[in-house]
Amino acid sequence: MNTLQFDDTRRLRHLLTLDGLGGERIGALLDRAAMLRTAFAAAGAKPRPLAGRTVVNLFFEPSTRTRTSFELAARRLGAQVVNFDIASSSTNKGETLEDTLATLEAMQADALVVRHKANGTPARLAASARHAAIINAGDGNHAHPTQGLLDALTIRDHHGDFAHLTVTICGDILHSRVARSDLHMLRALGAREIRLCGPKRLLPTAEECAGAIITTDFDAALDGSDVVIMLRLQKERMDEALVQSESAYFERYGLDEKRLRRTSRDAIVMHPGPMNRGVEIADAVADGPQSRIFAQVANGIPVRMAVLTDLLDP
């Protein structure tokens, strides 16, 4: 829960986490995303509710999907987009993040989309923002709220209601901001059972994952699952090698066609990307009929449109 993301009237002022957002507000964002997806797929003139507004992408960590889809979402809504070049910016000369924010606000930036390796960086910026909305595009292993929302839309598109769903998330849960945001989203939307699976050293404490079943047994976790979300090993966030070898990891935690047969008949497979094929997921599954991995990518645009319009054009 982060109260900073609401204004005095409980309107969303920033998007920092899905924790505490509630099923109703998440559902409303998904409805808005679905409406925008339909509007932009139809022929004819498109709405441009963000004409004259400026969105700045501030990515201190690499990104393909999130950065590009925020840019496409903002441009399609009529906003100007600035992709802030960290490497050639004055952050490298010792400028504080708060001064960078104040500088961009002085240039009339309306929203900053922030990715940073340190947990809490978007919240830190939200605390000192004067008028700009701060959107968390992934901070450390803390949260990736728009990924949680696009995962929710992808699940809802296929399964409808969450109340009958068993969802398994498998991989490097310990270092995953996606797992945390998905957990918040699945709890808020009332998923029947949430299973978190991975090697013991890559699992967080039971306390942190309240409301989920934690297991090291992938085959058992897959039994009857309706949704399987695979995560990659996030070596950039590991202080030491926490798995023996990639082939040994695939042997126990890789999703292949044989293992996939343990899931429910109508199960779908998801992955936030980037994928490590042959490490956590086999080609045949990633590219197979139950995969929704590229539907997730496609849903990233309407979901980010929904977030941008909710914050900038409520």
Ligand code: CP
């Ligand atoms: N899912 C995700 O955050 O991907 P990127 O790192 O490519 O943005």
